[in-house]
Amino acid sequence: MNRRSRTVIWGAIPVVAFSYLISAPTVPFTDIPLTVPYAAEGPGPTYNTLADYEGKNIVDISGTEVDRTDGNLNMTTVSVRTQMTLAQAMSRWLLSDDTLVPIESIFPPDMSEEEITEQNQLAFTDSESSATLAAYSYLGRPTVVEVVEIMPEAPAKDLVTVGDQIVSIDDASVHSPTQLREMIAGKNPGDKVKIGFSGGGQHEVTLGENPHTGKGFLGITMTSVPADNTKIEYNLEDIGGPSAGLMFSLAVVDKLSPGSLTGGKFIAGTGTIDEAGAVGPIGGITHKVRAAKDAGAQVFLTPAANCAEAASAKVEGITLLKVGTLDEAVRQLDAYNTGGAPTTCGN
Template sequence: MKSAANRRRRTLVLGAIPVVLTGALVSIDRIPGTDISLTVPYAAEGPGPTVNTLGDVDGVQVVAVKAPHVYDTDGNLNMTTVSVRTNMTLAQAFGRWLFTDDTIVPIETVIPQNMTDEEVEQSNKQAFTESESAATVAAMNYLDLPLKIKVVDVLDGSPASGKIQKDDEVTAIDGEEVTEPGQVQDRIRAKQPGDSVEVSVLRGGKELTSAVTLGSSPADKKVSFLGLSMLSEPAEDITVDYNLQDIGGPSAGMMFTLAVIDKLSPGDLNGGKFVAGTGTIDESGTVGPIGGIEHKVRAAEEAGAQIFLAPADNCAEATKGANGDMVIAKVKSLQDATTAMDNFSQGKPVETCQAG
């Protein structure tokens, strides 16, 4: 299977859909000698690359875990994507609609028309970073492993500027221990702009406490504001790196999380089977819906997947097309996903998506 990195395709994250922008294969997009465009404002969505999160891409592990003990894995935990063709002429768009199973959609539903290329790239990176963090935290929570909060940025001119530094580990707010960024945010939002808060951090092995006067959120002057960008990390001697650079976005979250869990726990989480799936993940392990799932199901079936893990809220779309003998499991949480894989590997009934 060719990796996404080998396909020379640019990826973009829109909402919860990682897509691969391929462009039209052959396209004259303007009348020669004029600025008159011949392309139509539509895009064609179809199956994109599917990548084993337990495997390698160009010799680098997709999900690299370093820990006192990392377990061997078997089988597949494939993430799936949607491929999007743009810059099509009317004839090309009609041909995709007539001769393929692609979905023809208004281009603004997949590519923001009010964003520059740089803004799109930044949005893609941010969505991928947030997905990585949520996947790591969800895996640590599932395995009941401790977490810590790392400061990744301090906004210039914010209340925290000059008192909190990048790479500090936030340990407490007003003397109360915190282990997740959401806990910090909840404590800050419970206060009013102008209130003072004590922020405790570890810096260079030393614990420091600073009194910070809260400001007002740029989005809502009534909401208190500290000015930190934070991520959760494993508190023990564990690091997790995600190396799939050309495909990003929140819809890979669940499959990333399952890969981390598999590498940090004994046995094969997938029972050695070929599992594929999609879905966002939050820190609590809740699986959320994504877009373009009918194309992801088809990509998984064509790749040889035996069972597909589908977000419960996407079940209606997931069962629209033919999926051969592949089982489409209905999942709302990490626990649902692991239970489905365990039951499938043992030949037990699996809760499945039902055709609408």
């Protein structure tokens, strides 16, 4: 009996060791990580762009008459879990609807964590700017380019201040941040450009070198703002990426036009938006559809390029409306709310 007991006890040691290794975050007695090179993507939180968050309107509009809204226009997100042990990764894969993806798809190896965070924040700022520009274009209202940040190494740092509104480069009119960036990128380091400001002032700036492209560099972050003294602010912290663009734009349209886009219903959706109002595809669409359904949404606005993937999730009880532009999204919602025949991802 003693021999058998010893065999059982000693034979258990490799099992115990293996169990520890698949669940431990580091190699025993060291700081060497034992995490797997994968991330788990799953449904994230959703936010009603017509409502408030932490005491502030998510889409806050002042300086003009704002129409009363109802229902929901929820933007959706994807949760990302990293630094998982093997046991945690297997648990997410076997016991949830999460998707395991290579960590490189979340954190490119040639970029630092700070660079990735900065890139995501810039993308989010761009999505806000594009949302304003697209909504104002749809509504027939004018916009202007405004400076929101000046980098420490910016060639223009002594000539430009936050809040300045730029209306021209070398006397050519500027209507959007993208147009301005393209004009600067078409020049070389050392070139001189004249920046024209709202009110008639001008400054000449010698361009620096963009560290990523080697082209001209001004060193400022810009956004599109209304030119009619209306102020639009987007109040969501710690959200990165461009996929909220469509829902932000719809919230602006709903608040600045008569009637209700939602018809009092719970609408959710996703999609990038450019300055012309084109809706682009995003990642994690199946998780966003599930997040919307779990939150109570009846309808999900789906970028046309994501329709097949979204439909493959087979989430019951939610209608997937296919949208390719902001104008189409408005028309689709109107058709849905009035008993018309909107285009869904199943037809």
